[in-house]
Amino acid sequence: MFNHTDVLETIEMVEKEHLDIRTVTMGISLLSCIRGSGKETADAVYDRVMKKAQNLVKTADGLSREYGIPIVNKRVSVTPVSLITAAFPEKSALVGKALDRAAGELGIDFLGGYSALVHKGTADYEEIFLKTIPEVLAQTERLCSSVNVGSSRSGINMDAVAEMGGIIKRAAELTGEKDGLGCAKLVVFCNAVEDNPFMAGAFHGVGEADTVINVGVSGPGVVQHALKFAPEANLTEAAEIIKRTAFKITRAGQLIAKEAASRLNTRFGIVDLSLAPTPARGDSVAHILQELGLEVVGCHGTTAALAMLNDAVKKGGVMASSQVGGLSGAFIPVSEDIGMIESATAGKITLDKLEAMTCVCSVGLDMIAIPGDTPDTTISAMIADEAAIGMINNKTTAVRVIPAPGKKVGDEVSFGGLLGRAPVMPVHGGDSGKFIRRGGLIPAPIHSFKN
Amino acid sequence: MRAVVTVTGSDRRGVVAKVSNFLFERNVNIEDISQTILGDQFAMIMMVDTSESKIEFSALAEELEAKGKEIGMTVRLQHAAIFDAMHNV
Known part of the structure; x- marks a missing residue:
């Protein structure tokens, strides 16, 4: 028999503190779908995803009912599509649309993997593929795209960085009537991971097994609630509280992941130990930082608080799961976190502070609306800065970012649902154009030579 | 299968009898039962075995939830494994 406190604590976490399994994501290899033409390949891709993931939603919903813990999203990630369409890159959109159609019919919310890995160089077929991204994102609903432009081992492909600034702008323009929604489904990475269950950056790496189940846990509200009961704790004690809470959250994720994999006759991949916020009140990473004693997220001390939080979440989670992976850490998307939205609207958090925060958390500049007339090269320069942080720090x-068409600083963009809303934030005005147009490869850092 | 039934709410009159009887009718065996008062809230926790249940687990969970509404309490049925995982190393 369990003691009362334990049972009621779990129930309270779910019912009052937004504890949930944020996503059960099935990774599916598409390598066996390559055929002689775009049309045949698209058909094979559609058939394979429909077959492999046919029971994903039903199984996840069943688990949710039986264990009494919500599973918010059911998703699929696939092999980077640029690899599947390498022989006919101009037909990539056919595969993208087939994937989107499958996602709709499966009843999942997002499917990730309209992706390319160009961190050391862009092949000819990848050049063509990259140019298809804006149109495909505008013409699909659930498809997500990501491009890896750098890594600690290879350096940063600055030609690709230069290209992505324009691609992001075009993706925004083509979805202008929806505040540039296309950009919410497009991530530019450095050191992208192959087993990430979270969107928009999920894809199924070529080193992965045929089909796997990856699970992303959540629960910022649970962590905040636990800290509320220790207002006088010093930061060592606060870190311990976060660790213990992260352990419990992750154990729930591990249980669901194992059970989902078993019922779907698939391998268990990883649990992603992330604190993923939503725009709902009581589900905010920013509010955890404020619970630690900051008046508002973005003030001095925010980076230190986030570093402690991120590390404690990992330490608690690592012991709770047999296989940890994905992004694992605290997410700081602006539009998807009520505390961030409030701080950004009040002008209390800036892009510079967000950039500093990305040095110590698990992701980067995420879901940030910027003026629609931001030059392509400025967006590329933002990507270069973030990629440099990732490359040098091995993370x-x-x-x-969303350059919201027609919007200027002070306006708001609204995507609804989990994607939330965000004020348009100012970017620096200085011209980065000449630096970006130089192109080439920023060489890998000295500490990459480990062999 | 080991599962946990939790009943919470403010009105405790006849709750144990009603829920126990409901489970008995569906051939669900109660292995342990305990009650507590948290502030003005009543909480009852039952450890049950559903392996001989006349209906399958998710249907049982739905019926229990409906029964809870009928008696003005919140009733949940969950696999015991979730509590095991979160609270026992």
């Missing part, structure tokens, strides 16, 4: 960094 994943990403940029998911």
